[in-house]
Amino acid sequence: MNSIAHSRRNPIERYQDYRAQRFAKHERTWSKSLPGWRTRSRRRMLVVGLALTFAFMLAVSVLCAFGVQWAPLLWLPASVVFFPLWIMLQIVSGRRGDAPGAVLDEFELAQRDSARSIGLTVTQNLMMIPIAYLIVGAVITEGTNESMAYAGGLMALVMLLVGGCTPAMVLGWTRPDPEPED
Known part of the structure; x- marks a missing residue:
């Protein structure tokens, strides 16, 4: 692409191109x-390990x-x-849960978007647990319990980790075994 055409593209398009190039480089690596x-069975072991964690x-x-x-x-x-579990799952699933759309075919894009939708729903619903805990706890303790605040922060972190990992976990669980290479 020449520099004139490149400069006419908006920053979001240039960033998406950069993401796709970086993703392709990491995928080759x-x-x-x-x-x-x-x-599939090994990926499922990783998903179960993450769930237990x-x-x-x-x-x-x-x-x-x-x-x-x-x-x-x-x-x-x-x-x-x-x-290690998270990194392994990302490697063996090809990071399809957070891959840029430009590197996916139509079927993979639909799978990724569905898994992301599930991840967002999981995140929104699970975040209600620490939110309710912190609101009710703050009322009961009048905001003076440090253990409650720390625990609420850890709960929120767990829920965000679960929601953030859900797309890769869904794809790792559902995708078929890779095609054997010659």
């Missing part, structure tokens, strides 16, 4: 990584709500488990 984990994180936030002093320390092992 990671496309052969973790070949044994690209099957989120349940553990939620349990940690509830322990914090009850004022258990050592409970925040449990967040560290949860994070140590979360990050």
Whole structure:
């Protein structure tokens, strides 16, 4: 593309092109990584592992709500488990949950958009839990309980992580095994 045509495009179009190029570069880099984990059954194991990690994180936030002093320390092992699982799922699912539209075909685009819609719905609904907890807790304690505020923040973080990971989890769970290569 010549520089005159490039300069006439708006910043959003240029950014979308940049995202597509960057995505394609990363896809080339990671496309052969973790070949044994690209099957549907293995991806489902990663999804279940993430779900269990989120349940553990939620349990940690509830322990914090009850004022258990050592409970925040449990967040560290949860994070140590979360990050590798999440990165692995992103790699083996080809990051289709957050891929730019320009690199997807029509079917993949429809799948991605459906998974994102589910993720948004999950996020909106789950966020009602920490919101209700914080509102009711603030009224009951007159806003003076630090454990409640910390626990509410952890709950909100868990719900945002769940919602943000949902598209990749849905696609990782539902997509068929990759076609065998020659």
